[in-house]
Structure formats: structure tokens, C-alpha cells
Amino acid sequence: MTTLPHPSDIDLLGLTLDPDRRHGRFELVAPLVRPDGALYGGTAIAASVVAMEAATARPALWVTTQFVASARIGDVLECTTDVLAMGGRIAQVQVTGRCGDQVVFMSLGSTADPREGGMEGQYQTMPAVGPPEDADDTPFGPPHSHDAPGFTARVEYREAAALDQEEPTAPVLLWARLTGGLAATPAGIGFLADMVPAAIFRAAGMLRDGTQPMGATSLDNSLRFGRVPSDQEWLLLEMRGHMAAGGSAHGSVFVWTPDGLLVAVGGQSAKMVQARRAVATPMDGPGAS
């Protein structure tokens, strides 16, 4: 029986839960923010997953986190979980994250106990890529660092080498893991996979000349989870940009284990920032518009 929420997720966020398991809070310490000190989007979706799992004692099935306002390093985020429906196996949940009176993020999602003998299957295959050991650091975004402030102290990304011939609109392929040997959980996948705007830049060709891309502000992040093994460290993020219109863009992500198990699929929308700004990165984080 898996303990929910996962103790490693509680540690990642520094989350304190009340005895009712429907209220909790955590401080935005350095490894939970972007390099510029603002809330990292992956933190908000990870906290939402943990809150949902804590309130229902069931593993996350899907979650959509909407980024409403920003918050800064040092702020304390209060999470309130409302269980909208508690079915025999599936629960429907809402999580609200506040800083004082300000709603910072709001999430909807389901948690679900797997049904014995329930439908199982996977209907697509992983891209052929080289292993993480052979992969290089990514050419975009803040570098992995234990020294600089920011979530990159807790995560590591390496660009995977595609072994197939390149498609005209090849996906961005990143190996990703939490640092400190933490195994990936649904919350951990949320923390790692808030990277879809990078794929939009790639799809639009903005990284091909090696220049620093323009920035993006994620509006939301949505993830749907399959079976997530408890012993996986490296995960492959296969990310695609779909389209952009009027300065907003949409993309998606498939999350794979090295063995080719599809553990999550997701999508994100983002406001694409056109002026170059010193701190803007394609992996950015949330913020109101």
C-alpha cells in the first residue's frame, strides 16, 4: 500500500498539513521559485497534486492548475482542498492556493484508486533516444545549479539525442529528474514537466539559431497520469508546440520512463512574451496577464 501523500513530495515542498488533511501551507523557499524569485509553475501543480492526494488518500489521475497571480520567495502559500465528489473509486477535487487574501493558483482534478482488473493499455511508443548518461545539458533555460536560487536546484534537464531521423517539426526531447535521488511521483512529474513553452519556441524555430529565446508566461498546466512506478528517476519529456495565435500559444507533453512506459500526458497554454527581458526564459512560471 502506497503512503499518500508521498513523503518525498512533502519534503520537496516543505508542506505542512492540518489534521483534517484539507488545509496545508508551505513557504516559497529558494528551490521552489524561478531564478527571478517568482513562484515556479511546477511548484503550484506539484502542491495541487499533493493536496488532492492528501485529502482523498487516492493517487492523482489528472490535474489542471490555473496560474492566477504571482507570489514571491518568502511568501507562504495556503492550500485549501474541497472534495467536490467522493465516488467509490474516483474523487473530484478542487484546490485553491492563496497568499493572504490573493488567490495565486486554482486547480481541478481527480484522484482514483485503480480498479483490479480494470482496463489497461498503452497505445503509442516512446521516441528512440539515447540514454540520459549520454545527454548534454539543455541549450535553453537556466542552468542546473545548486548555488543559484531557483527550482533548478531541485531538477536536472538534459537534451536527449533523437535516434530517428528528424521530423520537420521535431518534438523537444528532454531527460529530466529530481535531484537528490528522489523518485518521480505524480507531484514530482508536475514539478519537472512545466516546460511546454520551451517546445513552442522550438516548434516556432526560435532556438535554431542558438539565440536566447524570448519569454513565456504559463497560464495553466494540465497533466493526466497513468501508472507511475515508484522507482523511476530519469524521465523523458517529449514536448510539442501545436500553434500560436495573437500572442498566445499551446503545447503538449508526453512523459516516459526510460523503459518506454507512458506515465503522463499533458498540455499547457502560455502568453508568449515578445520583448527580450533579462530574466524571461521559456520555462518561466505562472503569472497573471
Add this chain to the structure above:
Amino acid sequence: MTTLPHPSDIDLLGLTLDPDRRHGRFELVAPLVRPDGALYGGTAIAASVVAMEAATARPALWVTTQFVASARIGDVLECTTDVLAMGGRIAQVQVTGRCGDQVVFMSLGSTADPREGGMEGQYQTMPAVGPPEDADDTPFGPPHSHDAPGFTARVEYREAAALDQEEPTAPVLLWARLTGGLAATPAGIGFLADMVPAAIFRAAGMLRDGTQPMGATSLDNSLRFGRVPSDQEWLLLEMRGHMAAGGSAHGSVFVWTPDGLLVAVGGQSAKMVQARRAVATPMDGPGAS
């Protein structure tokens, strides 16, 4: 300047809006329910889009609708819209649909005014298919009918003929339109595209022998909109099942104009029903678990 909400969407739902444009209501008449008389999921996501557009006077950019409880033909659904953040161009919005005191659905999403000269692009191409005029009725789901109760009085689906060679995990390709010559709007796309569980059945091979598939209960529906032309009738739904685990499954949809413009991308999660039931269909609708 486009009038928002679109008058045709108001007509489709029979929605009445209060002067504050943040409260509205509509009755679940026959064309808004499933053949069994329960709320159709596409109705809930369409109503959410209209409510978001009405409250902000901006077109929908993305929406996630969570199906919390069912409702029946004859019920009146009250929609309350909370504008969580109103940026200069993008708004973050929540919509709650209630029947009496019961929350029936809850939605999060953004609306956005396009920015002049903002990022534009499309990074994938439409599947090669034959036109809707040459397409056959779908082999699954309730038949198109003006007589039987249900949303199929307002929509028409035809299976598109793939012109490429078939992939091992070919997507479900459906031409879809609203009846009565209505043009597709974001809300109309929501009404049409609540069909992803059908692709999960297809991916899992359950329809290959021609038998009636087992049922599914959608847990949510999420759509992200590009530029939606105001004069399109037929749309191609390209739907894929990704994976299933423990009786829950996930899939996605791309929505194309006949000319190959990608107007929406989306995802759905569903509870897959294993026992055969008289009224269950893969396109079903929402319900708590």
C-alpha cells in the same frame, strides 16, 4: 468586432444571462442531454465557454471542465462566473454550474484578446482525409437523429476516410458539425468534441470486431483554442487514446478546419466501464464516479 458571447451559442444552449453577465441559467432540454436523459458533457463545456466569454467580453483561449455530478433533462443549471484575474489582455476565469445546491460542473479557463502582431504559427499538419461529403456515418455512438432525444439532434458525425496508409495506432478521424448550418465557435467546438473516449476504445482495439463498445464516463474535458474562423461548418476531429490504467484512461483531440487550420487541441480523462450497459456509449457524458 465579434459580438461575445456568440448569439448562436446562446441559442444552442437557450442560455439567459443576467445584466451583470456573470450569472446565467439554462434548462436541460432534449438536445442538451445524452440519449438516456443525463447531462451531455459537451453541453457543460460549451456553457462554460459561453459564460467565460460573456463575463469578460473576450474570446476563449482554453478551458477545463470537470464533471462533478449528473443532472437530468428538465433540470435548470445555474452558471456563476468568477473572474479571478483581469489582465490587460488575458483574463483568468472560473465557472461553476449548479443544479439547486449541487455542483454539477466546475471549469477553469482563460479568455484573451489577440494581440496585434503577436506570435502566430502552426507546427503540425492535418491528416490526409476525404471530404465530409464522401464520409459515412460513424459505426459507434447514437445515430444522428432529429427525432430521438439527445444532443445528436444538434450534431452530426461522419467517419473520415484516411488517405494515408494506416498506422498501427491510427487516430479516430471524424468529420463533425452542428446542425442547422451553425458555424463552429469555441463553445460549439466544445459541444462537438466531447468524444475522446471513442478514440480510447478504438486505440484499445475494441471496435475492430464491429461490436458495440463498452461505456465510458468522462471525468473532464479540456480544450485550448487557436484562431477559430467564424465561417466554418465541418470540422475534423483527430482523436487518439494514449493509455489506460486501473480502469481509467486518457486521450486527446486535434480539431481542424477542412483547409487544415488547427483550431483547437484538447484532452480528456474517462472512467472506462467494463460491464455492457444498454445505454452506455463511448461518447457518453459526465457523471460522478
